[in-house]
Amino acid sequence: MKRRLGYTVLAIAALSFVSVTFFDPLWNLVVGGQGSVLGVEPAALKPWVRKGLLSVTIAGAAYGIYLLASIGLARIVRDKRRRHDVRNVLRLAFIVAAAIAVAGVFTGQWVGVLFSLGIVGFAITFALQQPLSSLLGWVYIMAKRPYQVGDRIRIEDARGDVIDVDFLVTTLWEVDGDLVSSHQPSGRAVTVPNSMVLSAQVFNYAIDDFPFVWNELEVQVSYETDLDFAKETMREVADEYLGDEMAARTERYRRKLDETPVELDVSDRPTVNVRMEQTWVVLRLRYLVHPKRMQATRNELYDEIVTRFHAEPEKVGYPVGRFR
Structure with a gap:
């Protein structure tokens, strides 16, 4: 669809250019020869017709080339995110170039147009601070x-x-x-x-070279629970689900840390942290996961952990009370 539209717009631009180049002299000849009959002077029509056709040529050529270039990006730039950014830059460049060219055609003074744009831009800066700030944010x-x-x-x-x-x-x-x-x-x-x-x-949550985050799953147990058994069970479940993948991801994180002055001791396997509350104990399983898989991974881990806890009721107890 875009390819067909691009070729159509380019054809319209080419037709406008041909009209200016070849038919404009013929129009002058016809109108000039029959000026007394038509009551129209060729000089009254020529400037506006010519400038209008040239403007259509410039706008059509810019839009058509942009459409075809955006199609070509799919073959050159494989990454969808990079392609999206390059397409936006091209669109802005074509809009600015076409606007300056059309203004130059209508005024006939290219230097004056650029100078006027500078003055107008300075004035617009005060009137459109928020949109310009957003445009600057886009550049950033x-x-x-x-x-x-x-x-x-x-x-x-x-x-x-x-x-x-x-x-x-x-x-x-x-x-x-x-x-x-x-x-x-x-x-x-x-x-x-x-x-x-x-x-x-x-x-x-997902930068290019390390699209992962650490996440935690909380399980509340009573003080009568065998904490060593509970912690080891949670680690085993998480290691079965994430162990090898987490080790590889952690190695990537360590390489990133080596590029900075920050020194951290990062475990490459799931860990369990303990927090004591008034009437219960909170066990927090810490693991590495993709941010778009956080909830699904948490659900899977929780279901398996609870299943294994229920299989050993004498070792794991749950707090009872309205203060939980």
């Missing part, structure tokens, strides 16, 4: 990559998966929110001004 996003399409992020109160980064706004498929919880999609789309990336904290 393209350059520094705090996030990109496909990442799960949180900005202020908005949390979700990035589906589009436009010139002015970033669009997210919402996760959590006020409709659901536990890192589940809500089905709503949220738009965030790009300017927020310059002033607010951005939490990225």
